[in-house]
Every structure is written in structure tokens, then in C-alpha cells.
Amino acid sequence: MPYQKLTAKELLALGNAAPEVNDSSWCVTWDPSEEGSAAERLVLDTLPPVLDFHTSGSTGPSRCWRRTRETAWLEAGMLAEFVGAGTPHAPGAVVAFAPPLHVYGALATFLVPARLGVPVWYRKEYVGALPETGQRRALVVATPWIFSLLLRHLDWVRSFEHLTVLYSSAMLPSDAGTLLEQAGPGRVTLVELLGSTETGGIAVRRWEGGESPVWTLFPDVTRVDGDAPGDEGAVPLVIRSPRLGHRPGEPQPAEWHTGDLVEPLDDRTFRLVGRIGRLVKVNGRRVNLDETEHRLRARLHCADLALVPVSDPMIGEHVDFYVVPALDTRADELDLSPVLALLGARPRRVHVVPAISRSALGKLRPQQTP
Template identity: 50%
Template sequence: MRYHEMSPQELLVAGNHAPEINDVPWLVRWDEVRDPEATVARLLPETVEFHTSGTTGPEEAWVRTAEQLWDEAGLLAGLIAPRRPDAVLACAPARHLFGALATVLLPARLRVPAWYRPQYYGAMPQAGRRRWAVVGVPWTFSVLLRHSEWVRAAEQVTVLHSTAMLPTAAARLVQTEGADQVSVTEVFGSTETGGVASRVWGPDDPLWELLPDVRPAWGEPDATGEVLLAVSSPRLAHRPGLPHPASHRTDDYIRAGADHRFRFSGRRGRLVKVNGRRVNLDELERLLRDVVHCADLACLPVTDPVSGENLDLLVVPAPGEELVGGDVRAVLATAGLVVRPRRVHVVDRIDRSDTGKLRRVQPPLPTRAGA
């Protein structure tokens, strides 16, 4: 894969005016810039507008200041600095907040070169670097599994991930290569809040810890012991033309713990109650990916005239293979699932954002034999 060597000036100017920088590989030598902070301060606009992914409704604009962005990039750098990365391989598109922070500004904070890889296929950078930070989106983990020789040639690989629940490939990567070789640092946040909390992934599902400048603003839990995550932070975004909010309440249910820690229960739009049992669709998808052989799958919440809420399963066949709903249902019947999908739809594709999030409104679902 050839990388276009782009100066920091070109990157920051193009990033504000030309979305095509998200579609071609490039290399930026932040390690050769005398004063990255001054360069960013000179070229980054006073305010930058980002849009929500549109997975649950229309996209919304949220504004952040250049100071907020630089400060948050510093927080992200602090999360991975203990592993002393000397290069960044980034896969998160710069048009979204996480990509702007981790793909563009994080390497400036670390003062290391950054290779940007926008696609699943292609060669890995061969730069003689030993300690890599990888800015990941969900498909990144499959790429690293496919290029195990690249991972093993490094002294350490630290993956920084946000925007979506980790795929099962992440656990396989850490288990295959070992936690000393590969670690995964997760960042919990949104376009509206920026980064809220972080953790280093582990098989025991560790608690999330609020970032240093974030304070809890949630109230008392409900009868189930859960509460919607609400926080205050100097990095909260604001809507165009409106003042900075004092706090922001998200759609994420949590179980609050001590010392500003919490356990994530699920997103409001990804929780359904089927016959009295609450189901986290993100968790169910993780289980299904281990038993259903396919190119992609997703659980879609639906209304049901009998149960009120239910879920359908969308499945994309693996390349060159035939698949019908009856085949999938036969597999599910032996998987020991507490809740099974109401219907199985075999589809050509699943509509997702470019960071892997499922869009709530999907293309019209075909009716196939056996579905």
C-alpha cells in the first residue's frame, strides 16, 4: 500500500475542507515538526463542527472548540503513553470526532509519525517501528488477526478503540498474541460528550473509569439499580448558536460504582424487552457471531403485535455461499440462546455507518424462501 506523505499543514487544512482525505492512505511525520501544538493552534479553526452518526435518527451538528479538541487529544495520549508508542497506524476516519482526535491530533500530541489506512484490504506499513499505537474501528481487529506476522514483529501493539462495542475478534487477537504483546484501551464517549471514560479491555469485563476532567451528574438509580449516564466536563460540545451545556445526559444505562467507576448495561436504543426479559442486542450479536457463519449479521429491534417488542436477525451470507433463514434458525436452535430472533432475514448487505454502527433504519428487507 502506498501512502501519500502529507505535511501537517496540508492535513489540517484539507481536513477542514476536503472529506476525500478520509478515503486515501496518507502519512504525516509529526515526529519532524518542531512545535506540533503551535502548528495545530495556527491552522485549526477556532471551532469545528461534527455530526452524529445518524444511526438512530437524523444527523445532528455539535460544535467543539480547538482548545477542547487539543485537550482531549492529550487525554487520549495519556491513556496509551505508558506503553511508549513510537508510531501510529490509524483506521478511524477524520470526519468523525474520534478520528479527528485519535487519527489526526493524537499523533501530534505523541510527536510520532502517523500512517492512515482507510480500507480493510492492503499492506501494513513497514517502517522499522517497534511500538505501535493502532487507532481502531471494529474491522481493525480482523485486519490485525490477518496480519499476525506484522503484530508479532512489533515489540508491542496498543489498540485505541471507541465508537462501538468491541467485536469478538478483539478478544481473539489478545488471546492469540498475549496481553503483553497486544493490549486494547477502550474509550467510552459520544459526539456530544467527547470521551467520558476509559478502560483496558480484559476478559473479566472491567469497570469503566471516568476520565480525569469528567464528573458524574447522574441521579439515583431506578428499581433495577441502573441510571442513565450523565456527566459534566469542560469538553462537552454545544449545539450551533447555543451556549455550552453544564452537563449532558446520554442514552446509556449504567450501574454506578465507587471512585467514579461504572459498569455499562446497554444503550437505550439497543435494549428490548421480549416476553418480560430484557435483551441487550449488542451482547446478543456478540454471541451470534460465534455460532453463525456469515459475512455480517445484526439484530434489529422491531415492534410485535403480541410481545410489544422483539428483534429480527439480519444475516449477510459469506462470499460465494448460499444461505437461507432456515439454515440460520437450525443453528440458533442448538446454540442455547435464552431469546431467539422473531424472524431471520437473509440480505445482501447491512447498512452501517463508516465506523461500524448499525443504522436503525435499514433498506427494505427482502422476502426469501425459508426466511
């Protein structure tokens, strides 16, 4: 696969919204001599003072949120620490799949390699051979589909002494756990981020197999008690952070209601219950739609699926089920018994569709076409 070779300055001058950056594959070598203060000067001298990012449209109309280049550089430094900067597992190269158009991609694909002082390959496509980095340790900046790609290229994964996979998007696909198992003990570390366009990074957890760990807040983020308790002991996650974005022409908010429900363990750690809009009660039983989708993917033979919350005038909260049949399965051959078993009730409606509308990072868009 051809990679357009850019210098670090050319990359930064193009900006995160440039078609050349988002719609092609490219490679940038950050000279190790540029790591630290030299890289910081280059980044802060080249990027515009204010960076604009737009929400994906998964929770409503896409909106612009702004942050300064200084806070972006600060957050990239925290991400570099999370993936092992200064440790024996520090990556010597980055292979990135997250479009720099989004805040996660701009930070992890653009700026984390600068913080690490290592070369980065950005791949627009999911097909073809993975790049030969010449390094024993690497960082993969992943989107939901990349875990299945890595499973198809296990020889590439096992060619590394250690591989760190950075992820920040929808709920982890089941392929993530499979990758940790099949890569071999201690070879892959998954670093998962919780955050949004509006907030930047909020919390992080590291996973190397076994039981899912708890979330820990970023060093500069504090939790504020929500105004109202959630269901079954959970509380809304409300945070304060110096990196909160702001709308054009508006001041930076003092705090942010994330839309998540959490079970606090102490001031810095918590368990994530789920997104408030993705928690519904069906027949009096609380259902986490993200978690249920995750489990369905392992049991239902299909190309894609989604559970969409709906309001029914007769029965209140309910769920519609959207499914894209696999290429080798006719619509009338779909076995939907796992849906009934995991939901504890029949979906209000089942929609067999040719595709499900998702953002570039795999998040479900609110409006689906039956």
C-alpha cells in the first residue's frame, strides 16, 4: 500500500480537516531529536491557536466544539504516558486508523507520535498488508473494526515484542478479548479511553486479559456529584476539567454532564454502568443496550446489528432491533432467539436492513431507516 510521505511540519500545516490527511494513507517520521521541547515548539508554532472538532451526530445534530492547541498538546502528553512513554514498553512506532478529523484521531494519530518522537503510519483503508515498522514495540490507534483486522494479521501482531492498542469509541467489540487471548500472554495491552468531543479524555483503563478493570479519571479531571441519583445505586457522571471544549462564541463550561451512569468506588475510580440513553427498562428490567449488543454479536450470525431505544404509547420504553444479514444468510433464515433470550422480551419491531448508519468511529447514529 502506498503511503504519502510527509514531514512533521507539512502534516501540521495541512491541519486535521485537510482531505490529504483524512482521505489518504500517509507516513510521518518524527525525528527523535524533535521529541520534547523541540516537538512542542514545532506543534505550537504550526497549529492554529484554536482547533475545531465536530460531534459525530450519534447523539443529535453535529455541532462544533473548540479547544486550544495547548490543551490538545497537554492531553496528547497524558495519552503518551498511558501507552508507556518512558517505560520498557514504550512504542517505537505508531500505526493509526483513527481519522484526524475527530478529536480522538487528532490527538492519537497527529500528536501522540510527536510526544513519543516516533514514526507514524496512518491507514485510511482496512485492506492490504500492515506496514513494516522495523520496531519491536508499536502502538495501534484503533477503531472498532481494527480488532478483526489484527486477528487476520496475527503473524504481524506476534512479530512484535509488545503491542499496545489504544481505543476510544463505542463499546469494545468481542474481537478485542479474542485478540488478547490469541496474541499470547503479555504481548498485547489494551488502553481504553472514555471521553467525547465536548470533553476530551475523561478516564482510562488498561486491560491485558481477564476481568475488565475499573476506570480511573485523567489526572486533571475531577468528579462532581450528579444532581439526581441513577438507577440501582448508580449516579450520573459529572466532571470538571481544564480541557473542556466550548462552542464558538460561548465561554468554556465550568462542568459537564457526560450522559453516563457510574458506580463510584472512590474519588478517582468507578465502574461504568452505561450511557443514560442506552439504558432502558423492558418489562421492568433494566437493559444496557450497548452490553446486550456486545453479547449478541458473539451469538448471532449477521453482518451488523443494533438495538435502538423507542417509546411505545402502550408499553412505554422498548427496543427496535435492526439487523444486516450475513452474505450467506437469507432474511428468513435469521435465528433471532438470542435476541429474545438476552433482552428478556421480544423487540417491538425487527427491521432487516441492508446497512446500519454509523459514524466514522462506529457509533450508532440516532436515526435509522427501517
